[in-house]
Amino acid sequence: MTDKLERELKKALERVDPPLGFAERVLARAANEEESNAPPRAWFGWFPAGGLRWAMTGTLCAALAASGIAYRQERERRGQRAKEQLMLALRITSSKLQIATESMQEMNSRLVHQP
């Protein structure tokens, strides 16, 4: 009997999605709060001002998919992007170092061969 009650409770309490436009309304409220708190930037202080809206949009999307999968995938994507950026930075640094080394060698050889 409890089993049947539990089955019926699961059916009665199925998840209900938020109404359309919910995410936009949250972002609008966040933006309003940001404006009203403008001089001392309160809790938004740690967001870069220009990127605030995008940062919050990304966060909200991740949270709405909060059971985990979408959020984890996003984290993995960000990790991968960060890794790629690091590799790119390392490659750029390495090539710049190479150019600097070559310049120094060239200067040294000029100094040595100067009369």
Next chain:
Amino acid sequence: MVFSIAYHFLQNGAAAEEVAQDVFLELFRSLPKLESGAHVTFWLRRVACHRSIDYARRRKNAAAEVSWDDLPEPSHGRVPAEAPADPLLSNRLRQVIATLPEKMRMVVILRYQEDAGLEEIAKTMSIPLNTVKSTLHRAHAALRDKIRASVGEGNL
């Protein structure tokens, strides 16, 4: 998850949206403290519970706002294939759940909407595990009695 917890608890779409918006704004403020996706989920569930209970306490007339005609169809669910839902019974159950005391109602929602384990419910609501067990036991008895009284003996 957040909207749905508030919706089933408050039985009012506008109130549920207000609570859910508050929860997400609170999430933005608390992001630096949250460590992982699982932590975010736990945090959202916990804050949604507490905010919903606080909201209901602030507006004791919430029960009077119930509009059963406004209830949307559930968007996705875990209905066993062999047993199609009885919309009348489901509706009646939601009405009866709305009459339960606040904490009991939230335990039922976490258990059957969120599929949460007993320990998870205890952590989410900051109450002892034994309290969760006894509350759920009493909720079953209360729900069964009320449903029998209104829908009939054979339904549960």
